[in-house]
Amino acid sequence: MEKATKGKTGKATTKVKHNHDIKASQDSDKRKEDLRRIYYLLRLTREFDDRGRKLWRQGRMEGTFFSQIGQEATTVVPTFFTKKNDFVAGQHRELGAVITRGCPLEKLACQLLSRAHAQDKGKLHPNFWGWTEANYLAPCTLMAAQTGVCVGAALSFKMRNMHNIAINFSGEGGTSKGQWHEAVNFAGVHKLPVIFIVQNNWWAESVPIKLQAGNEDISKRAVGYGIQGFRMDGNDVAPLYDFFNEWIPKIREGIGPPIIVQLDTYRWYGHSEIDPADYRTKDEVEKWKAKDPIPNFEKYLVKERIMTEDEIKGVTEQCLDEVQKAYVYGLNAPEPAPEVCLEDVYAP
Numbered sequence: 001m002e003k004a005t006k007g008k009t010g011k012a013t014t015k016v017k018h019n020h021d022i023k024a025s026q027d028s029d030k031r032k033e034d035l036r037r038i039y040y041l042l043r044l045t046r047e048f049d050d051r052g053r054k055l056w057r058q059g060r061m062e063g064t065f066f067s068q069i070g071q072e073a074t075t076v077v078p079t080f081f082t083k084k085n086d087f088v089a090g091q092h093r094e095l096g097a098v099i100t101r102g103c104p105l106e107k108l109a110c111q112l113l114s115r116a117h118a119q120d121k122g123k124l125h126p127n128f129w130g131w132t133e134a135n136y137l138a139p140c141t142l143m144a145a146q147t148g149v150c151v152g153a154a155l156s157f158k159m160r161n162m163h164n165i166a167i168n169f170s171g172e173g174g175t176s177k178g179q180w181h182e183a184v185n186f187a188g189v190h191k192l193p194v195i196f197i198v199q200n201n202w203w204a205e206s207v208p209i210k211l212q213a214g215n216e217d218i219s220k221r222a223v224g225y226g227i228q229g230f231r232m233d234g235n236d237v238a239p240l241y242d243f244f245n246e247w248i249p250k251i252r253e254g255i256g257p258p259i260i261v262q263l264d265t266y267r268w269y270g271h272s273e274i275d276p277a278d279y280r281t282k283d284e285v286e287k288w289k290a291k292d293p294i295p296n297f298e299k300y301l302v303k304e305r306i307m308t309e310d311e312i313k314g315v316t317e318q319c320l321d322e323v324q325k326a327y328v329y330g331l332n333a334p335e336p337a338p339e340v341c342l343e344d345v346y347a348p
């Protein structure tokens, strides 16, 4: 730490040091508070997903269910830094992002269970989350199609001199689509305030990354677009927090846009619940389960004295309770009236 030196009055430099120390301590308190909140969001996402899988297995849901268990950190942490008017777009495995954007669990339960109170009034695929109140775009089925819309939102932020950002989530499979390349290229040309997160879970349905990309480091494509690319462990929460804490304000202020961030992670279960995922080895699955982002983060929180084991237990119980209430609400919610199926539907 810097030593205090005496100024002319013997006071001024001491005051500077003092302010510096206060700022450092405030930053550290803020980081701790943020990490506690992130733990809650990760746990909430995990428990909501886990209960959703069970309901699907009990035959309580139409369609299939895309579990994101194992990938929570890749969606919760970047979205944690977004503000209300920012824009977020994803595919089908971004439950953590829509929860972090503040969509009530009751709404999400209604969507999974195709109930009238869901934002989509029971029409969309169960995991195609959308939450217009917080600019969270519901995806269409075509992989990567959301990327162009997301870049459009970033363009509009720039044209209107707004200090907002757009975050686009895509699986590594989605990045092979032409729409992804076109959108990233456009963002690179116009230096738009957008972050392209690539959730690399190594598989796109049954297609492994080695049959998907000539170079498994998709972030390296950034060079071709004249932007920056990063690749990180998507299951290690604290470094992810520090990275996005640094980059999101920069992009918001137009200093560093745009970037590609590849986050290596893993989905524990099949592509959806109807997929036995027998194209993966047991060893591979076990190796990744040992890298579960949540207990590893719990160890970090306890070691750094950010949370106690009792506090962690308390948060888990609170999340289980919230999830239970949300699904009870969803299961008791009315089904949509048949005539509603023609509302909000646009066809030539």
Ligand SMILES: Cc1ncc(C[n+]2csc(CCOP(=O)(O)OP(=O)(O)O)c2C)c(N)n1
Pocket: 091, 093, 141, 142, 143, 170, 171, 172, 173, 174, 175, 177, 201, 203, 204, 205, 271
């Ligand atoms: C254009 C297009 N092709 C194929 C599909 C069928 N499909 C749905 S999800 C998926 C795999 C997506 O893989 P990835 O982007 O890695 O996301 P993940 O499922 O691994 O999260 C495919 C091929 C589709 N929805 N759209």
Ligand SMILES: [Mg+2]
Pocket: 171, 172, 173, 199, 200, 201, 202, 203, 204, 205
């Ligand atoms: Mg994938």
